[in-house]
Amino acid sequence: MKTLIILTLTLLTSISFAQTCFEKKKPLENNESELLKYRDFMEKGFKTRGHVDGMVVEQTENRQGHLHFILDLDSDLTTTDDHLEIIYNQQYGEINEVLPGSQVRACGDFIVDHYSPTKAVLHWLHLNPNKKKNHHEDGFLIIDNQVFGLEAK
Numbered sequence: 721m722k723t724l725i726i727l728t729l730t731l732l733t734s735i736s737f738a739q740t741c742f743e744k745k746k747p748l749e750n751n752e753s754e755l756l757k758y759r760d761f762m763e764k765g766f767k768t769r770g771h772v773d774g775m776v777v778e779q780t781e782n783r784q785g786h787l788h789f790i791l792d793l794d795s796d797l798t799t800t801d802d803h804l805e806i807i808y809n810q811q812y813g814e815i816n817e818v819l820p821g822s823q824v825r826a827c828g829d830f831i832v833d834h835y836s837p838t839k840a841v842l843h844w845l846h847l848n849p850n851k852k853k854n855h856h857e858d859g860f861l862i863i864d865n866q867v868f869g870l871e872a873k
């Protein structure tokens with residue numbers, strides 16, 4: 721019986737972590753290398769969907785309801801040309817701080833932004849309860865296996 725409960729819990733836990741990232745309602749695989757090419761070759765303001773894994777380098781800001789941090793997309797901290805700024809809206813589930821070395825998976829809108837220290841950002845990492853008002857698809861943010869961005873406001 722105990723084993724069954726543990727198995728069930730394990731199964732439920734893994735289901736809740738199995739978030740799917742969508743682009744135009746189709747599942748989107750990880751696309752780190754494409755995003756880095758877009759950052760380098762597309763005009764500022766270029767937008768697409770982004771689905772990335774990586775390791776936190778550092779938190780850079782936490783103000784005006786938005787948490788900013790830098791993600792290293794190949795989790796090899798000796799290479800820095802694969803850094804991407806991540807911006808998370810605290811309205812969709814609060815995060816106090818993000819620690820360097822944390823493992824992250826993020827799904828949201830990617831935009832080439834020359835004001836960003838990494839020249840591009842990934843944001844809208846949360847559910848969009850107002851799809852009639854705007855075009856953003858649902859996103860999410862997973863930090864060390866904890867899912868954020870699912871508290872619809």
Ligand SMILES: [Ca+2]
Pocket residue numbers: 792793794795796797798799800801802803
């Ligand atoms: Ca790297």
